[in-house]
Amino acid sequence: MAIDARPPDYIPGRPFLTLLHKEIRRFLRVSSQTLFTPIITASLYLFIFGATLGERISVLPGFSYAQFVVPGLILMGVINNSFSNSASSLFMSRYLGNIVDLLVTPITPPQFIFAYTLAAMIRGLAVGLVVWLVSMFFAALPWHNPLAAVAMAALASFLFAQFGLIVALFASSFDSLSMYTNFLILPLIYLGGVFYPISILPAPWASLSHLNPMFYLIDGFRGAILGVGDLPLWVAFLVAGAMSAALFVWAFYLIGRGHRLSS
Amino acid sequence: MQTPALDIDHLCKSYDGSAAVKEISLAIAPGEIFGLLGPNGAGKSTTINMVSGVTRIDNGAVRIFGHDNQTDYRITRCLTGVMHQEIVIDNFFTIDKALKMHAGYYGLRDDPTWRQLLIERLGLGPHLHKVMFKLSGGLKRRFMIAKAMIHKPRLLILDEPTAGVDIELRHSLWEFVREINQRGTTVLLTTHYLEEAEQMCGRIAIMNQGEVVALDSTRNLLRQLGGRQVEVNLAQPLTAVPTELAHFRPVLADDGNLLRCALDETDTAIALLARLTGLGLKVRDLETRPPNLEDVFLRLTGSHHHGH
Known part of the structure; x- marks a missing residue:
C-alpha cells in the first residue's frame, strides 16, 4: 500500500514559477552582460545606420533607411538575447552540474521548457523594447500593425529560446556554444535582411535567402511595422509558426528523454 | 508487510x-x-x-x-x-x-x-x-x-x-x-x-x-567475523600470505607490513604467534581487538578502504 502522495501544502504551479523566477533573477544578476551590453551594441548600430549612413541610403521607397533598418535591429536584439539566455543558462547548468538540482525535483519536462523559454523571451523582448525606445531618437516608426509586430517578436523569441535549449543540450564546450552564435545565428541574421531588402539582391541570392529562416521573421516583423514587405504577412507567420512548432517538439523530445541531462 | x-x-x-x-x-x-x-x-x-x-x-x-x-x-x-x-x-x-x-x-x-x-x-x-x-x-x-x-x-x-x-x-x-x-x-x-x-x-x-x-x-x-581480530606488525614485509595461515583468514595491509588475522573462539593469540614464528616470520608487535566494519569490508571486497 503506497503512502499518501505529495505533501498537503503542495502548490501545483509553484515548481514552474520558481524555476521561472530563478531564470529571470539569473539574467538580472548579470544584467551588465545580459541587458546593457546588447542594448549598447544595438544603439551603436542605430547610430551608424540611423544617424550617419542612413541619411545617404534609401532602399525602400517612401521610407528612410533608418525606418527600414530599425525593425531589423529590434528583432536582432530579440533573437540574439532569447537564444543566448536559454543556451547559456542551460549549458552552464549542465557544465557546472547543478542541473541535478532540477532533475531531483518534481519539475516536469513541459514546466522545465516553458520556464526557460519564458525567461528567455522576457530578456529578448526587454532588449527589443529598449532598442525600440532608443531608436526613437533616429526614426519614427509608422506601426502599421502593432499587434502583428508584437506577435512576430514573441514568435521569434519563442523560436530562438527553443533553439537555445537544443544547442545547450548538444554543445560540449563553451567554444562550441559560441560557434553556434558566431557561425550560425549571426550570419543568418546579417544575411536575413536586417540591413537590406532581400528583393534588391541579384537572382540566385534572392532565392537562396528564402531558405534563411531569419528572412521570414525579419520580413514579417518589418512588414507589420512598415506595412510593406517582401512577403505577405501570413506567409511569414506560417513559416515562423511552423519552425517554432518543429523546434518545440524537438526540444520537448530531448528534454523529455533527459537527453544529455541525465546519464 | x-x-x-x-x-x-x-x-x-x-x-x-x-x-x-x-x-x-x-x-x-x-x-x-x-x-x-x-x-x-x-x-x-x-x-x-x-x-x-x-x-x-x-x-x-x-x-x-x-x-x-x-x-x-x-x-x-x-x-x-x-x-x-x-x-x-x-x-x-x-x-x-x-x-x-x-x-x-x-x-x-x-x-x-x-x-x-x-x-x-x-x-x-x-x-x-x-x-x-x-x-x-x-x-x-x-x-x-x-x-x-x-x-x-x-x-x-x-x-x-x-x-x-x-x-x-x-x-x-x-x-x-x-x-x-x-x-x-x-x-x-x-x-x-x-x-x-x-x-x-x-x-x-x-x-x-x-x-x-x-x-x-x-x-x-x-558477528560473522567471529571472535577477535589480531593485527600483526611484521618486522619485514610480506608479498603474499603463507598458505599455512589460512585458518586465521589473513589479509595483508600496509604494503605487506601488517597482517590482519581473525581468531575463532578456540584460538589464542599465543597459538597464532607460535605459528608465525614457526614460519620464520619476525613479529614486531601484535594487537588484539574486537572486529569492526573495516574488517568486514576488507574481507568482502578485498579492497582497502581509505578511511581517515
Whole structure:
C-alpha cells in the first residue's frame, strides 16, 4: 500500500514559477552582460545606420533607411538575447552540474521548457523594447500593425529560446556554444535582411535567402511595422509558426528523454 | 508487510557496455538508517543516482513508499531528498536565496522556521549571504545537506555527507541525522568513514563491483567475523600470505607490513604467534581487538578502504 502522495501544502504551479523566477533573477544578476551590453551594441548600430549612413541610403521607397533598418535591429536584439539566455543558462547548468538540482525535483519536462523559454523571451523582448525606445531618437516608426509586430517578436523569441535549449543540450564546450552564435545565428541574421531588402539582391541570392529562416521573421516583423514587405504577412507567420512548432517538439523530445541531462 | 521506504528491485545500469550496477535488489523499511558501503567504483553513487532520478534506469525498478520512481516521479521526487556526492552549486545565488528557492521547486511555500532550523543545525548562519563560490568545500557540503532536507522528505539520501567536513561538525551533523530519523525520516547513507556507518546504521549493504555482496544488520555483519581480530606488525614485509595461515583468514595491509588475522573462539593469540614464528616470520608487535566494519569490508571486497 503506497503512502499518501505529495505533501498537503503542495502548490501545483509553484515548481514552474520558481524555476521561472530563478531564470529571470539569473539574467538580472548579470544584467551588465545580459541587458546593457546588447542594448549598447544595438544603439551603436542605430547610430551608424540611423544617424550617419542612413541619411545617404534609401532602399525602400517612401521610407528612410533608418525606418527600414530599425525593425531589423529590434528583432536582432530579440533573437540574439532569447537564444543566448536559454543556451547559456542551460549549458552552464549542465557544465557546472547543478542541473541535478532540477532533475531531483518534481519539475516536469513541459514546466522545465516553458520556464526557460519564458525567461528567455522576457530578456529578448526587454532588449527589443529598449532598442525600440532608443531608436526613437533616429526614426519614427509608422506601426502599421502593432499587434502583428508584437506577435512576430514573441514568435521569434519563442523560436530562438527553443533553439537555445537544443544547442545547450548538444554543445560540449563553451567554444562550441559560441560557434553556434558566431557561425550560425549571426550570419543568418546579417544575411536575413536586417540591413537590406532581400528583393534588391541579384537572382540566385534572392532565392537562396528564402531558405534563411531569419528572412521570414525579419520580413514579417518589418512588414507589420512598415506595412510593406517582401512577403505577405501570413506567409511569414506560417513559416515562423511552423519552425517554432518543429523546434518545440524537438526540444520537448530531448528534454523529455533527459537527453544529455541525465546519464 | 509494511511498504518499504525504498524498494530497489533488480536494478541494472551499464555505461558503454560495462555494467556499473548488476541487478541489485534491496529494501529499506520506513524509519531505518541504512548504510550503503563499498569501495570507489562499487556502484553506490550510480544506484543512488538511479533512485533520485539523475541517472536513467536500464532495467529493474525503484519504488519509494510504494510509488514507482519512473512513472510516478512527481510523487517520488517530493518524498525523497538527496544530497549527491559531487559538489554542485549555483554560483548566482547566496545560501539563503538558494534554500528559499529550492523549497519552491518542490511546490512548497518557504517555511522560515524549518529553514532556520536547518541553517542553525548545519552551522550555515554566518555564511547565509555569501555567494556560493566563496564557500569552503565543507560549507558547500553542509549547504547541500540543507538543500536536500528543505522540503522535509520522507526518505533522505546522503551520499558521503561528511567528506571534507571537520570533526566537530561531523558529530553535530550525525546527531541531527539521528534526530531527523527519530522524527520519522528514513535515511540511506554512504560514507567512507566506516566507524560512522557502524555507529549510525542499523543495517548495512556492502557493494562491490556493481553487486551487493553483503546485506545484514550491522551487528550480524560484525558477528560473522567471529571472535577477535589480531593485527600483526611484521618486522619485514610480506608479498603474499603463507598458505599455512589460512585458518586465521589473513589479509595483508600496509604494503605487506601488517597482517590482519581473525581468531575463532578456540584460538589464542599465543597459538597464532607460535605459528608465525614457526614460519620464520619476525613479529614486531601484535594487537588484539574486537572486529569492526573495516574488517568486514576488507574481507568482502578485498579492497582497502581509505578511511581517515
